[in-house]
Amino acid sequence: MQNRGMKKWRPFATMPEQYIGLQEMIKKQAEVPQPFLTEEQMEQINFTLIEALHTNKKVYLTYYKHGQCITGTGIIQFVDSLGGLFVFIDEGGKQTNKMRLSELIDIRFM
Incomplete structure (x- = not known):
């Protein structure tokens, strides 16, 4: 008798196209x-952004991207309020992220 392994637990993933379609539906x-x-929340975010920019303190950022609320930590490097953009460097200093201010949901100091 031979063990079938994971095959018996994946009955709907027999065709790769079907598996991809199921993953997209779940996503x-x-x-x-x-x-x-609210206007008050946007004003508070603006004050915190400016303070974080000038003091170079690490912040917790919560932003909306592709249907998900994502939380990350980093340092604010640049804020362009006229263009509606800001730039932050992640905690490890490995990646620079450029985002719209409209995507920002919350910002707090660490």
Whole structure:
């Protein structure tokens, strides 16, 4: 008698196209709508951004991207309020991320 391994636990993934389609459906079901921010919350985010830029303190960022709320830590490097963009460097200093201010949901000091 030979063990079939994982084959018996994956009945719906017999065709690669079918597996990809199922993964996309699961991903779409997990998406959340972008949270709405009040004027007061946007003002608080703006003050915190400017303070973090001038003091070079690390911050927790929560932003909305591709149907998900993502949390990360980093240092604010540049803020362009007229263009609606900001740049932050992740905690390890490995990656520079350029984002829209409209994607930012929350920012807090560490």
